[in-house]
Amino acid sequence: xxxxxxxxxxxxxxxxxxxxxxxxxxxxxxxxxxxxxxxxxxxxxxxxxxxxxxxxxxxxxxxxxxxxxxxxxxxxxxxxxxxxxxxxxxxxxxxxxxxxxxxxxxxxxxxxxxxxxxxxxxxxxxxxxxxxxxxxxxxxxxxxxxxxxxxxxxxxxxxxxxxxxxxxxxxxxxxxxxxxxxxxxxxxxxxxxxxxxxxxxxxxxxxxxxxxxxxxxxxxxxxxxxxxxxxxxxxxxxxxxxxxxxxxxxxxxxxxxxxxxxxxxxxxxxxxxxxxxxxxxxxxxxxxxxxxxxxxxxxxxxxxxxxxxxxxxxxxxxxxxxxxxxxxxxxxxxxx
Amino acid sequence: xxxxxxxxxxxxxxxxxxxxxxxxxxxxxxxxxxxxxxxxxxxxxxxxxxxxxxxxxxxxxxxxxxxxxxxxxxxxxxxxxxxxxxxxxxxxxxxxxxxxxxxxxxxxxxxxxxxxxxxxxxxxxxxxxxxxxxxxxxxxxxxxxxxxxxxxxxxxxxxxxxxxxxxxxxxxxxxxxxxxxxxxxxxxxxxxxxxxxxxxxxxxxxxxxxxxxxxxxxxxxxxxxxxxxxxxxxxxxxxxxxxxxxxxxxxxxxxxxxxxxxxxxxxxxxxxxxxxxxxxxxxxxxxxxxxxxxxxxxxxxxxxxxxxxxxxxxxxxxxxxxxxxxxxxxxxxxxxxxxxxxxxxxxxxxxxxxxxxxxxxxxxxxxxxxxxxxxxxxxxxxxxxxxxxxxxxxxxxxxxxxxxxxxxxxxxxxxxxxxxxxxxxxxxxxxxxxxxxxxxxxxxxxxxxxxxxxxxxxxxxxxxxxxxxxxxxxxxxxxxxxxxxxxxxxxxxxxxxxxxxxxxxxxxxxxxxxxxxxxxxxxxxxxxxxxxxxxxxxxxxxxxxxxxxxxxxxxxxxxxxxxxxxxxxxxxxxxxxxxxxxxxxxxxxxxxxxxxxxxxxxxxxxxxxxxxxxxxxx
Numbered sequence: 003x004x005x006x007x008x009x010x011x012x013x014x015x016x017x018x019x020x021x022x023x024x025x026x027x028x029x030x031x032x033x034x035x036x037x038x039x040x041x042x043x044x045x046x047x048x049x050x051x052x053x054x055x056x057x058x059x060x061x062x063x064x065x066x067x068x069x070x071x072x073x074x075x076x077x078x079x080x081x082x083x084x085x086x087x088x089x090x091x092x093x094x095x096x097x098x099x100x101x102x103x104x105x106x107x108x109x110x111x112x113x114x115x116x117x118x119x120x121x122x123x124x125x126x127x128x129x130x131x132x133x134x135x136x137x138x139x140x141x142x143x144x145x146x147x148x149x150x151x152x153x154x155x156x157x158x159x160x161x162x163x164x165x166x167x168x169x170x171x172x173x174x175x176x177x178x179x180x181x182x183x184x185x186x187x188x189x190x191x192x193x194x195x196x197x198x199x200x201x202x203x204x205x206x207x208x209x210x211x212x213x214x215x216x217x218x219x220x221x222x223x224x225x226x227x228x229x230x231x232x233x234x235x236x237x238x239x240x241x242x243x244x245x246x247x248x249x250x251x252x253x254x255x256x257x258x259x260x261x262x263x264x265x266x267x268x269x270x271x272x273x274x275x276x277x278x279x280x281x282x283x284x285x286x287x288x289x290x291x292x293x294x295x296x297x298x299x300x301x302x303x304x305x306x307x308x309x310x311x312x313x314x315x316x317x318x319x320x321x322x323x324x325x326x327x328x329x330x331x332x333x334x335x336x337x338x
Numbered sequence: 339x340x341x342x343x344x345x346x347x348x349x350x351x352x353x354x355x356x357x358x359x360x361x362x363x364x365x366x367x368x369x370x371x372x373x374x375x376x377x378x379x380x381x382x383x384x385x386x387x388x389x390x391x392x393x394x395x396x397x398x399x400x401x402x403x404x405x406x407x408x409x410x411x412x413x414x415x416x417x418x419x420x421x422x423x424x425x426x427x428x429x430x431x432x433x434x435x436x437x438x439x440x441x442x443x444x445x446x447x448x449x450x451x452x453x454x455x456x457x458x459x460x461x462x463x464x465x466x467x468x469x470x471x472x473x474x475x476x477x478x479x480x481x482x483x484x485x486x487x488x489x490x491x492x493x494x495x496x497x498x499x500x501x502x503x504x505x506x507x508x509x510x511x512x513x514x515x516x517x518x519x520x521x522x523x524x525x526x527x528x529x530x531x532x533x534x535x536x537x538x539x540x541x542x543x544x545x546x547x548x549x550x551x552x553x554x555x556x557x558x559x560x561x562x563x564x565x566x567x568x569x570x571x572x573x574x575x576x577x578x579x580x581x582x583x584x585x586x587x588x589x590x591x592x593x594x595x596x597x598x599x600x601x602x603x604x605x606x607x608x609x610x611x612x613x614x615x616x617x618x619x620x621x622x623x624x625x626x627x628x629x630x631x632x633x634x635x636x637x638x639x640x641x642x643x644x645x646x647x648x649x650x651x652x653x654x655x656x657x658x659x660x661x662x663x664x665x666x667x668x669x670x671x672x673x674x675x676x677x678x679x680x681x682x683x684x685x686x687x688x689x690x691x692x693x694x695x696x697x698x699x700x701x702x703x704x705x706x707x708x709x710x711x712x713x714x715x716x717x718x719x720x721x722x723x724x725x726x727x728x729x730x731x732x733x734x735x736x737x738x739x740x741x742x743x744x745x746x747x748x749x750x751x752x753x754x755x756x757x758x759x760x761x762x763x764x765x766x767x768x769x770x771x772x773x774x775x776x777x778x779x780x781x782x783x784x785x786x787x788x789x790x791x792x793x794x795x796x797x798x799x800x801x802x803x804x805x806x807x808x809x810x811x812x813x814x815x816x817x818x819x820x821x822x823x824x825x826x827x828x829x830x831x832x833x834x835x836x837x838x839x840x841x842x843x844x845x846x847x848x849x850x851x852x853x854x855x856x857x858x859x860x861x862x863x864x865x866x867x868x869x870x871x872x873x874x875x876x877x878x879x880x881x882x883x884x885x886x887x888x889x890x891x892x893x894x895x896x897x898x899x900x901x902x903x904x905x906x907x908x909x910x911x912x913x914x915x916x917x918x919x920x921x922x923x924x925x926x927x928x929x930x931x932x933x934x935x936x937x938x939x940x941x942x943x944x945x946x947x948x949x950x951x952x953x954x955x956x
Contacts, residue, residue, distance in 0.1 A: 005471025018805070019819060048802040053646065063807050070801040071649055072809030073642070074672050084654070085799070086631050086778075088605055092650065092799050110642075113635040251408035313625050320626035325594045326764045328624065333528075334581045334709065334762065335383045 009040035015050075017067040023058060028179030028205040029126065033065055035182045036124070037093075039189035045093040052095045053082045055102040058133045059126035059205075062097035076107025079114040082121045083305075090306045093193060094121040101131050104140040120304040122189070125200060127162055128207040129214050136210035148210075162202050163286030167279050167298065173199040174286065175296040178228070179206050180218035184295070191296060197304045218292045219232040231285070231295040233274040236266060238292050241327035246270070254284050256291070274299040296298050350559075351566045352523065356851070357416030358570055360518065361863060364433030364439045364510075366400050366409040369511035373431075374411025375757075376515055380528040380581040380584045384758055385572025386415040390757045391423035393943070396696045402466035403457075408440045409539060415522075417571040421868035421875075423756065425944040427742075429521070431514050432459060434489070435466035435766055445845060451481045452517060456489035456509065473516030488513045488554075493551035496546055505543075509550045516554025523569045526551055564830075576761055583751035585727040585828050585865075586613070587915040590620035592731025593655055594627065595763075599769040600739055602653035604629040607643035609636055609662065612695040613751040614685035617657045637665035641682065647670060648678040651775075651798035653735055657683040663690065663746075664709065670744050672709040674834070677785075677794045679738035679745075686750040686864075688940040697940025698752035700864055701915035706746040707893055707922065713831050715838040717741065718893040720748040722867035725760035727753060729768075730890060737772045741841055742793040748892075750865040750914075752898070752942050766937070778802050784818030791844070792837035841894050848887065848896040850905070856883030858956055859906035863889035863919050870912055875950035887917070895926060903930050908956050910935055912943065921925055 015037040023029045040050065050068035051062040054060035056075035063070030073081050078096045086094045103111045103125055114123070130148065131137040143160065145154040166174050173195045177186045185203070192199035203217045218227045229239035229247065237247040244259050246269035257264045272295050276282070282298040301310075322328045360377065364368045378390050391412040397713060400407025414424040430445045432438040434457040460471055473485060492510040495657055498889075512529075519526055537543040543954050558564050576871055597604035608618045610633070620632045630647070634640040639658040648654035658666060663684045673680045686702045688694025706718045717737050721730040727749055734747040776782045776797040782804045786795045797804035806818060814821035815829055850859060852874050862870040867888050874886040887902055889895070903909055903923075909922040910933040917936050924932060935942060935951045 032377060032564065046802075048805060049644050049800055050805075051650070051799045063809070066807075068805050069649075070805075070807040070809075071646075071676070072811060073645070074668055074810055077638060077642040077669065079635065080377050080642040081646035081649070082609055083634075083639070084605065084632070084643030084648075084652075086646075087602070087632060087643070088647035088650035088652040089798075107636050110639055122687040136742075164535045197399070274563050309630070313628060318630065322624070322626065324765065325591065326766075327628070328594070329581075329764070330579065331592060332581070333379060333383070335385075336579050337385060337575045337577055337761075 008046070009042060010047060012037035012041060014047060015040050015067055017065050017294050019064045021065050022044055022061065024209055026208040027058075029059060031182050032124065032126065032185065032203055032205065034064065035134070035185035036189055037066070039186045039193065042186075042190050043093070043193040045145050045193065046051050048258065049091055050095070051085055052097060053078045053085065054097040055107055055130070056204045057099040057102045058134070059097050059099040060102060073119045076105070077110060078102070079107060079123065080108035083114055083117070083119045086119055086121055086306060088272050088308070088311065090120070096123045098123070098125060099132070100125070100129060100141040100162070104162065104165065107221045110163070115166055115169040115171045115198050115200065115202060117305040118172055118302060119169075120196050120306050121198055122192045123198060124198045125162055126205045128211055129159070130184060130207050130211035132207050132210055146271045149325070161287060163297065166200050167283045167286060170297065172197045172300045172302055173296070174202070174282070174298045175201045176204070176286070176294050178215060178224070178294065180219055184230070188296060195299060195301075196307070227291055229272070229291040230295060231272045231293055231297055231298065232318070233272055236269040236271050238266070238269055254288055260314050270272065276300070284291045339508060343679065350564065352569055352792065353566050354569045356570070357414060357420060358416050358522065358568060359412065359427045359750050360429045360950060361410055361412040361416045361427045361441060361444060362429070362514065363408055363410040363437035364511070365402055366395055366397065366407045368409065368433045370409045370411050370433070371506065373511045373515045376529045376532065377412045377524070378757060379549060379582055380524050381413075381415040382521070382580070383528055385575070386417065387420040387573035387575060388582070388611070388757070388759060389420050389423045391754050393408060393750070394696055396694075401433055404435055404611030405436045405440055405466060406794055408437050410441060412438070413802070415570050417573050419573065422873045422942070425946050428520065431518065433514065435462045435468055435472070436473065439466045439468065442714055447480045449481060450484060451478065452484045452486060452514065454488035454514070456487050457484045470725045477789070483876060484561070486517070486557070491557060492550050495549050499546055501503050501542070501546060509547050512547050512550040512660050513554035516551040517558040520555045520558035521567055521826070522566060523567050526555060535955055538884070540718055557751040559632050565815050575759070578761045578945070580759045580761050581759045583719065583725055583728075584755055584757045585749050585784070586616035586685065586755070587620050587725040588592070588727035588760065589747070589749060590617045592728040592910045593621070593681070593769055594624065594629070595728070595765040596732045596771060597627070597629065597653050598765050598775065599768055600653055600735065602651065602739065605632070605644060605647035605652040605654045606630065606657065607632045607634050607640045607647065607654070608657045609634050609640040611637070611659045611662045613660045613687055614657045614662070614683065614755050616754070617685070618684060628824065637662040637822065638669060641666040642668040644680060645678060645917070648673070648680050649799070651800075654679070655681045655683065655740065657685070659685050659687050660705070661688045663702055663705055670716065671712060671714045673744040674710070674714045674716050675810050677742045679742055681734045682744060682746045683734070683739050684746055684748050685754045686748060688713075694940040696751065698750045698865065699728070699938060699940060700750060700866070700912050701918065701938070702748065703863070703892070703915070703918040704921065706748055713835065715835050715893065716743055717745040717838060717841055718748065719745065719891050720864035720889065721753060722864055722890055723759045724753050724756050724886060727924065728760065729944060730761065736769065737841065737844070739773050740793065740844070741791055741837065743772055743838065748864055753865040776801070776804060778804070782806065783816055784808060785813065787816055792833060839894050842897045843889055845891045845896060846895075847898045848889065848902060850885035850887045850902055852878050853883050853885035856885050856907035856951060857907050858884045859887055859903065859909045860952065861887045861889070861911045861919070861923070862913065863892060865913060867914060869943035869945065870948065873943070873945045873952065876945060876949055876953055882947060882952070882956065892919070892922065900927050903927060908933065908955060909940060910952065912948065914938065914942070
């Protein structure tokens with residue numbers, strides 16, 4: 003018999019542990035947004051698993067009243083892969099930072115995306131190592147001064163979206179760290195997506211990299227500097243909704259609607275479901291405006307689905323029902 | 339029938355022998371492994387006891403004719419108990435000069451050497467660094483050399499089949515096998531059936547191999563120089579159904595049996611590494627049991643995916659070899675800290691670093707014991723024969739599940755690749771496996787422990803109302819919340835160690851073989867069982883009072899270890915490393931004086947060297 007689904011509230015997902023991030027950290031916003039998103043997904047609380055590596059963001063599982071594992075540096079994606087393969091009914095989430103995901107855990111990061119394991123991957127990108135107190139990360143900017151680059155960073159950064167799409171990510175979303183409502187919506191969408199859903203949050207670190215995203219996320223400039231993409235809608239942005247994106251040659255170009263004969267019909271329409279990654283890849287690389295929202299969402303069988311299809315196929319055709327059948331098969335002989 | 343032509347030849351003498359050691363050597367592309375395996379399987383089916391030793395280079399196809407490209411397969415068959423593939427050989431089959439050069443020293447003086455004379459060309463002799471042709475310069479005078487133009491004969495046998503030259507030459511190993519079958523009075527039927535099954539859809543290959551095999555057999559039968567054939571009668575073995583099995587397959591099957599008996603689905607997260615990969619190969623073939631084999635992106639993902647699967651309630655395994663175990667160290671620490679069941683199979687190979695990938699060694703013991711940061715004791719056990727790899731793989735799963743801890747199972751390249759008869763076990767022959775699962779409605783705190791074993795309870799995701807967090811940070815002994823409290827850390831450190839120590843109460847006591855007390859106790863562990871047993875047996879035949887104590891359980895050691903050690907006047911610890919188990923024993927039982935015999939050549943012990951050493955010590 004089917005039980006009536008329990009209607010959860012965000013409080014059901016709050017653990018009894020005191021949250022210990024720095025005051026003003028965007029991590030609080032992310033935590034609350036996920037706690038608000040989960041009741042909307044229809045997932046049972048006991049089926050939710052949060053797995054993290056090491057770093058500020060990786061304390062995340064302790065604050066969720068779900069199953070959770072705070073593991074070792076960089077390995078959350080691989081652990082989550084095993085958890086999801088072991089029990090496909092679980093809603094498996096990874097909470098991981100830019101160092102955890104793209105430095106020490108870079109290999110697992112690209113491979114979880116390549117395989118399309120059906121998990122939700124929240125990437126807390128603050129372009130700095132926070133927990134170790136301020137060293138440059140794989141997303142820190144060239145020239146950035148940190149404790150390990152006092153004269154300026156000489157290592158060019160990854161663009162996480164570019165890296166992810168290069169690794170064949172089927173779902174990629176990007177959001178600022180100060181937009182809780184958008185986050186909740188995107189997390190709901192991520193959970194519903196069958197495959198690896200990567201959500202990059204531009205998360206401000208108030209202590210070691212404060213203001214690193216201000217030029218995009220500050221309320222005063224946000225509408226001019228970000229384009230919030232929605233599937234099926236024209237790529238229009240600006241306070242006055244008067245700017246848009248067109249494709250000129252092999253480049254995206256910002257145009258003003260109503261100028262030089264440009265009308266709304268000339269503006270590109272966002273197709274997140276387009277399997278070809280060319281345009282999505284251009285969008286994630288764009289520096290002005292910064293693309294946010296769900297940039298790519300292409301359904302394809304998840305790794306687990308492919309695996310289960312394989313097992314079903316070979317199980318049907320197998321002549322061995324128990325291990326004894328196998329042990330006694332083939333070349334055996336009897337000593338009398 | 340294969341014996342048709344017998345009437346046409348002069349009858350040969352048939353001598354009954356108790357055991358015989360044969361070694362096939364040739365280029366890595368000459369099919370020596372197949373030849374050796376066929377001879378072994380045929381003899382096993384006949385009822386001989388058997389031990390095999392495949393010895394091959396780490397290159398897949400080393401340059402033809404080179405010394406380092408020689409691939410060999412040694413097998414001992416006997417009508418008595420066979421525990422090793424033998425020290426020196428009674429018959430050497432050398433398919434080329436390089437094989438002869440690198441293996442001749444193993445041939446007993448006066449014994450038979452079969453060579454393919456066609457391969458003794460100027461070029462091949464040069465490649466093998468021979469200044470003169472050993473077939474002509476008298477250097478083989480001490481042996482019974484049987485010169486056969488095998489390539490020519492093979493070509494002759496196949497001339498009407500219209501095969502390309504490469505395929506023809508490739509089947510010359512069957513000519514050699516046919517000859518050996520005749521000399522050792524073995525039927526060709528098994529090998530012919532093997533080809534019929536394996537190449538069901540390629541009748542030409544079946545026909546070619548069968549033709550060459552028979553050609554070799556009849557050639558040996560007709561050849562005057564082979565005046566005697568040898569017969570090794572069936573061995574006295576327990577009644578039952580047997581099969582030949584190597585250690586890697588036995589390990590894989592032990593895991594399968596544990597999964598079936600425990601009711602937990604099997605998850606194997608692994609990364610290819612010699613000589614452990616065959617376990618991943620084997621389990622990948624049996625996906626229809628619902629098992630999950632996951633070839634990960636690296637060694638670390640191999641083990642961490644397994645930790646994730648264990649967290650979700652699977653019986654989780656990872657397989658590796660030395661360098662991989664080093665990479666997994668941090669993750670083993672995590673599994674130990676969060677107290678999840680996990681089996682790490684380490685098929686040891688020659689180290690350090692990349693070392694000798696295809697050769698055997700026992701040099702990962704201390705890594706298994708101590709190779710992690712912090713105080714992180716876990717269970718370490720070792721299989722000691724190809725066939726008991728089944729039992730210890732099963733035992734590793736049982737201990738992991740019942741004691742909620744990672745378990746390292748050590749095997750090595752020698753028993754992993756070596757084959758021996760296995761009296762087949764059914765899953766129901768194995769002891770039951772219990773678990774520490776907490777069900778819905780029961781009380782759960784992560785570190786609630788069984789009073790006796792100290793194993794913690796296990797609540798798996800999907801169980802309502804038991805949501806909890808685990809992690810690598812130190813946790814409060816009851817609530818499981820993060821805690822840096824000094825006395826709590828002290829307590830947790832001690833209880834984690836005590837939990838592993840108490841496994842002593844659940845494992846069998848140890849017993850010395852051959853003698854319960856005496857002048858010398860030969861101590862070994864893991865894959866050297868066969869070698870040490872053969873040597874100690876010989877010592878006892880010669881009248882010495884020598885016992886053999888062999889460890890399968892290393893951490894913790896069996897409870898009565900000291901008692902047994904004390905019953906002998908002298909103790910010698912023999913290991914294929916620079917002395918690792920001896921350190922563990924010294925640490926636990928400092929009151930005993932230990933002699934050592936250590937070997938690090940990538941090869942197993944020989945009976946002769948052991949006996950020499952034992953006599954020295956006595």
